[in-house]
Amino acid sequence: MGDKNEVVETLNAAKSYLNHLENLNKQLENAEKQICDTSKESERNIETTFSNLLTNLTEILLNRKDILIRKVQKTRKQSLAPLEASRSDIFSNIEKTKKLIREGQSLLNSSRENLDEFSQKSSFLGSLPAIPELKEVPFISFHYEPNLESELLDICSQFGDVSRIAPVQISQTVEKPGAVLVEWQSVDDERCVDIQEFRLQRAFGDVISEKHLETNFFDCYVGAETQFLVKDLHPNQLYSFRVCCKFEGSSDWSPWSLPQVTKTTIKPFSWASNKDFVFADGNKIATPVKEMPSLLLSDGPQFAVGYSVEFSYLEFDNKCSTIALVAAKDATDIKEIKSSSHSYFALDTTGEIYVDGVKKSTKLPEAAKGLKICFMCELINDDKVRVNIDTCNKQVTYDWQICKTDKLYFAALLKSPASKIMVE
Structure with missing residues (x-):
């Protein structure tokens, strides 16, 4: 009988051990799934973001190039207009001068009865159109700030980053009457002292299983505290929470924490019915x-x-x-x-x-x-x-x-x- 009891106890212990192992294996599967899912989602986000950025930058640069070329063309047209007028005057005087020379040569070989008329025609000689010096006309050039180009290239080379995990995570959610107390903490020990403020957001439903619900996240707290009581919640309704932080000297928010899905089963505070x-x-x-x-x-x-x-x-x-x-x-x-x-x-x-x-x-x-x-x-x-x-x-x-x-x-x-x- 003693041997049987020992076998039963061993079997129970083995089943309990197996259950623990299976739970651990499930946790490992969830951890692997989180890593794979978030990495694939990050890859898609990177592809989309850089594709959009490349399209937008290309469009902006091409537009800027066209604007500058049109500016060059407009400047050229406006600058050439007075020179074209001067050239027209010069060509007109060249033709008149050539004609006068031909008439003069004819007079030398014939009678000189038309000398007075010829002299009158030569009165324009010596009158030259005003032509600007080269230093007075546009010298069209393209210029840009090399430092600005370097800065743009530097920004592009450092655009975006990949975080292993967000620097702040939700540590605990506690049910309260018609509310949930959300607590969070820094997981980046080196930079936790540099955190300036936190930002807590709430969404209706389970955003982990229903990704489309992420669009209804909204701020419910911004400040320096590491906990916040989120009120006016419906009992037994799932809510998702996430938190991020802003470091001192930065205007950008950190990546969001892992979303935490929770609910309160405790009804909100209320008064009992009373006829008075x-x-x-x-x-x-x-x-x-x-x-x-x-x-x-x-x-x-x-x-x-x-x-x-x-x-x-x-x-x-x-x-x-x-x-x-x-x-x-x-x-x-x-x-x-x-x-x-x-x-x-x-x-x-x-x-x-x-x-x-x-x-x-x-x-x-x-x-x-x-x-x-x-x-x-x-x-x-x-x-x-x-x-x-x-x-x-x-x-x-x-x-x-x-x-x-x-x-x-x-x-x-x-x-x-x-x-x-x-x-x-």
């Missing part, structure tokens, strides 16, 4: 329909450690309202925010902060229309979290004694229909 409110934008915006409405709660325990939630007062009634994170087992346990029956982390519109019944010494700016308040929660240990509140470029941080597995709701206590709040 009207809702808009997928229940993200809530407006009371009566004075002193009931407590406004999130649509379930949507908040968790590692999340951030932003509240915006779209309209404000100048009455004391409250927003909060509430730790409770069930929404039915939450009758009001500041209750001893559950843990809470609250901020009044007066700027006062309350944590589990304790009013904190730090006070934030008072609320106003358009104000945005962001709650961020990070784990310290199994029984403690740290909450940061950001508003008006000010931040406060307090620890909150709750279990990391506690269900967290967000809540708002508004006072009148003149107020309106949005959650993101």
